[in-house]
Amino acid sequence: MIINRKFLLTRIILLTTLVTACGQSEQATPAAKPPTQQEVAEVTQQTPQPKPVQVTEDTRQTYQWYCSQCHGIKGKGDGINAKLLTVPPRNHTKAAYLETRTDEQLFEAIKFGGLSVGRAPCMPAWEHTLEEDAIHSLVRYIRELCDCEAL
Numbered sequence: 079m080i081i082n083r084k085f086l087l088t089r090i091i092l093l094t095t096l097v098t099a100c101g102q103s104e105q106a107t108p109a110a111k112p113p114t115q116q117e118v119a120e121v122t123q124q125t126p127q128p129k130p131v132q133v134t135e136d137t138r139q140t141y142q143w144y145c146s147q148c149h150g151i152k153g154k155g156d157g158i159n160a161k162l163l164t165v166p167p168r169n170h171t172k173a174a175y176l177e178t179r180t181d182e183q184l185f186e187a188i189k190f191g192g193l194s195v196g197r198a199p200c201m202p203a204w205e206h207t208l209e210e211d212a213i214h215s216l217v218r219y220i221r222e223l224c225d226c227e228a229l
């Protein structure tokens with residue numbers, strides 16, 4: 079009986095201490111404040127932002143190296159192989175057509191080939207030759223050639 083009482087007393091003391099401690103710690107926590115504009119700016123600066131896709135000298139060289147034999151040195155669809163193909167290579171300076179295609183469609187055509195976007199299979203797939211970054215920059219380069227964006 080004595081043991082039981084002692085036990086009960088210990089539990090009450092323990093509980094009271096806990097409740098007090100919790101109450102105190104809650105009071106001690108300062109109310110959450112929204113971050114200041116400066117704090118937000120600092121975090122944004124530290125977080126790596128996705129690089130905007132750019133057309134570099136590498137992009138132009140890649141185009142000359144892999145695409146120009148069909149699409150032509152200036153992208154007009156008049157490369158040295160053009161007349162041997164059953165479907166003529168697309169003229170990349172023709173805004174009227176390229177405005178009807180989204181960047182994703184152009185990306186897919188280059189990565190997975192003409193067939194993947196309902197076009198001719200003589201437009202090869204470049205997924206095993208070119209990195210995705212290079213393909214994205216080729217899409218930007220084609221947008222430069224046609225001086226157009228998707229409508």
Ligand code: HEC
Nearest residue numbers: 144145148165166167168184187188192197198200201216
């Ligand atoms: C072997 C010749 C050949 C080569 C090399 C080639 N293409 Fe093509 N490409 C074609 C042909 C042909 C078409 C037209 C397909 C059609 O209209 O059905 C085409 C179409 C395209 C299109 C338009 C797809 C659409 O939506 O109509 C894009 C974009 C394109 N090529 C990009 C490239 C890029 C970038 C390269 C180089 C990495 C490249 N091509 C290399 C033959 C080629």
